[in-house]
Amino acid sequence: MASKISGLLDKFKFSKQTCFLMLAAFVFSVVCRLYWVYWAGEYQHFFWNDQLMISTNDGYAFAEGARDMIAGFHQPNDLSYYGRSMPTLTYFLYQILPFSFETILLYMSVFFSSLIVIPVILIGKEYEMPGVGFAAALLASIANSYYNRTMAGYYDTDMLTIVLPAFSVWAMIRLAQKKNVNDLIFIPIFILINDWWYPSSYSLNFAMLGAFLLYTLIFDRKNALNYEAVILMIVALTYIDFYAKSALVVALYLAMRFRPQIWDKRAVAACLALAVALLGYSGGLNQILFQLKFYIFRGVSESSEPVFHFYNVNKTIMEMSDYSFEFESINAFAKRISGHIVTFALSLVGVAALCLKFRSFLLALPMLLLGFLALKGGLRFTIYSVPVMAIGFGYFAALCVSFFKKDKILDKFCTVCLAAFFVFFFLYFDKYYSLLHGKSPVFAPNFDGEAGFGVYLATFAAAALICGAAYFMVSGISSLKKHALLEKICVFCIAALSLMPCLEHIYGYKVGTVFAKSEVESLDKLHKIAGREDYVLAWWDYGYPIRYYADVKTLIDGGKHLGRDNFAVSFALASNQRMSANMARLEVEYTERNFSERFGLNLNQMMKDYNATSVNSFLYSLNSKDFQPPQKTREIYYYLPDSMIDIFSAVLRFSNLDLNSGEEYGAIFYPGKPYSVDGDTINIGGGFSVSGDASKVYIGEREISVNTYFETSYDEKDKLVVKKHEMNADGKIYLIFMKDYRRFLVLDEAVLNSAYIQLFVLENYDKELFEPVVLNGAVKIYRLLR
Structure with a gap:
């Protein structure tokens, strides 16, 4: 054997x-x-x-x-x-x-x-x-x-x-x-x-x-x-x-x-x-x-x-x-x-x-x-x-090479390649010579910019030169050696032609790391405060990094984020502070119980324990001062990063719906930046514009009065300063300008009162419910007190 x-x-x-x-x-x-x-x-x-x-x-x-x-x-x-x-x-x-x-x-x-x-x-x-x-x-x-x-x-x-x-x-x-x-x-x-x-x-x-x-x-x-x-x-x-x-x-x-x-x-x-x-x-x-x-x-x-x-x-x-x-x-x-x-x-x-x-x-x-x-x-x-x-x-390239094995075809191909090179050389010379002298190209000014073919054309020009020049350089050697050499050159040129767009992509694909150093520093501070059995409430995008850097537990993460998992966290981030605090404590304590009791969906067990028959009534009851959450067995921390602004609309969808029917309630939340000024309005993208005095928001052709305008900025001691301006008591829209971020937020009253907006954007936290642990422009971390 x-x-x-x-x-x-x-x-x-x-x-x-x-x-x-x-x-x-x-x-x-x-x-x-x-x-x-x-x-x-x-x-x-x-x-x-x-x-x-x-x-x-x-x-x-x-x-x-x-x-x-x-x-x-x-x-x-x-x-x-x-x-x-x-x-x-x-x-x-x-x-x-x-x-x-x-x-x-x-x-x-x-x-x-x-x-x-x-x-x-x-x-x-x-x-x-x-x-x-x-x-x-x-x-x-x-x-x-x-x-x-x-x-x-x-x-x-x-x-x-x-x-x-x-x-x-x-x-x-x-x-x-x-x-x-x-x-x-x-x-x-x-x-x-x-x-x-x-x-x-x-x-x-x-x-x-x-x-x-x-x-x-x-x-x-x-x-x-x-x-x-x-x-x-x-x-x-x-x-x-x-x-x-x-x-x-x-x-x-x-x-x-x-x-x-x-x-x-x-x-x-x-x-x-x-x-x-x-x-x-x-x-x-x-x-x-x-x-x-x-x-x-x-x-x-x-x-x-x-x-x-x-x-x-x-x-x-x-x-x-x-x-x-x-x-x-x-x-x-x-x-x-x-x-x-x-x-x-x-x-x-x-x-x-x-x-x-x-x-x-x-x-x-x-x-x-x-x-x-x-x-x-x-x-x-x-x-x-x-x-x-x-x-x-690769096989297509091989078919092309085998097609050129006949002398006459190879002769014509290499001659055309050389001619093509001179054409491309002339066009590129015209383009860059004209640009150098501040003029528009005379011949085909956009010939290399349509449909992303520019890199292909530049590579093809170089490949054409190589094939054409190589043919005439080896014309004196034997036919067998000439074909063997030219086949290798053709394969090289075809491969290069396919690789150039990918290399261009690599050069342009400059993604950052998941977290910046300042965010990790915040989690490192949390790591020194929190215990391994404590929970951090955060959206699932941040679950894995939080567990790695802070060595704590999370409710959801990149592998646990089905709709039933996300609901409670979304509810805690999107609801007012009292409802948020109650839901956070409920979800954490029932999650821990579920590891041993195996009762299935947390929400079902909550309703059974609180003798609730209607899910909507139960959720509304979380806003009551008389609601008694489960006994506290561990600490809960809220992790609220600035980067969540861009995905907060998606976060809202998981709880802003009727669980009985699946019907979405709808919410207004749009983060935008001042792209341009058109007369007395500021274009903030996405079809939204803001009047110069911040009294109105335009959504397309629709004009909506602003109820309250907030402006936030950090002072020389990195403390957040919030300026509040009452605009129109009948207005249905609220406007926040985050000056240091050059960002506008257009939102309705429910979103304005959400835990995420109040705690991160405005730092307007209920002192009976939350205690700040880390406050900076990138991340804000709060400890739940109940």
Whole structure:
């Protein structure tokens, strides 16, 4: 057996060319991602503990889990990701590498996401087209959506979420192409690793199983190896203990590899039936149904109980917004996948041609189609199509090169390229010479600015020069060598043409860190005051970072934010201070009780305990001075950041509705900035204008009188000063000008009286209910006194 295993390993020795291509593509991907580090390093407010902070909210969930694993413990019911895949990997790296914890968080995505080049190049190698794999690897590694979600500082599972399924696709293609029993193990191994790393990949893994089975039944039904592979894939997908199914997969593979004589048709059929039965018994289909419901069948409201209609969170998450079929939406969709709509179109042609040439490439369609699900499920899915479309583009480039192998066509092409260069050179010279002398270009002044083609045209001009000049420079050598050299030059130029829009995107995609240094300093102060069992009430966007920096508990976060979860926090932020305080205490104490009592929805249990039959009446009762909240068992802190102003409209929607019907009440809240002055009115964007004396607000053509105008500013001691001006007692609109932020707030009375506006914007807190802990322009933190 040892000799057989040794022979198996010998089959996977890569050539020097393959290793070089992998290394070159990997280095290219890493270097591109380091640009953000170079740019962000110039801004000190992005630093904490002498290192750049991360740029994704969800990353703090994994960072918290890794931190707790390093400490060796975490608090019960603190929602820590202790022991999960990414914290485990981070913990392991921290133990073996000489770098700080923050440095590991910053750079993990740079190196792990760049591994995408390996399966892409391997797929090209399986089709004996290493050049295709290399060109595809370069494009896949920096395509817009893939870069956005794997850039430096993007500490998230996305760094391997595409890499692992890409390896699964390679393993399936290899088995279909080679038909070698040695390759059976790779498919289930990558499925197992993918399932451990990112459990939500289950639906994709299941789709790959379906695609492989369908491919087998249509094109390769007599190949017994494929049915054995299906058995291993099904076992890998069962919902049983990870180590148990891993051991079962290995045992089955060893039996298939070293005891092939026992695997006749009856044995395979019986084992397949048992695997399917185990999959069904373990609940393997439940996860797929949940994913379909969450991402595809999205209703207006989400009902956890027949009488309660909560707001659906999917309608407020940008990543889950549908694309329309207008040009701008399709253009944005194409750019996220391929960098440019031209590259996208050519990639589609390449994918279709590759599927016709090699049927086994059909096995990559589940990833491609999942990416196209973005048209319905939201833009977060586009990332899955990136490697498949990149391979399609690489193959299209290969088709172009093969088309130019004839001397006459190559002659004409290179001559046209050289002529094209001189045309572009003349146009660019005209443009920049004219601009230098303060004049308008004479010829085609906007030729490089329409539809974002400028970077393409500039690159094409350079590529045309290279191709044309190279042709005439090598015209004296033999035809065979000339074609070989020109083919490489053409592939290089086509690859460069596809990469330039992506490189331009990288240069322009300058996102900041999740928190600024001042915000983290505020949380660090809270960390020194609050205990690990205390709660911080904040919107779910801030849940993970708060838990990481302050080491406290939160009610909602990036993984717990369904409508039923968000309702209480939204209610506490959007209601007046008394109702807010009562709801905050109720939700925290009932959440803690629920960990042990398991009574389901907190609101249901509250109504039972308070003998309430109407949910609306119960909520109104929270405004009564006689309302008795539960006994206090821990402290509650309100975290109110300035950045929440921009999402406060979304926050309001989760509680500003009738829970019996789901009908939204509607609220007026608009944050705007003075964009321009038109006569005696100030345009603040969004169709809103303000009169010069702040007595009226214009919404389109509609004029509304202002009831009260507030102006806030900070004095030399950083104390907030609020000036209040009564304007019109009959006015229905209130206006706040936050002078230091250059921001106007247009709002109705209910929003004006909300806890967030009163505590953060005006610092008008009820001293019987709240006590300030941190007050600054970026963040305000209050302690609840009851």
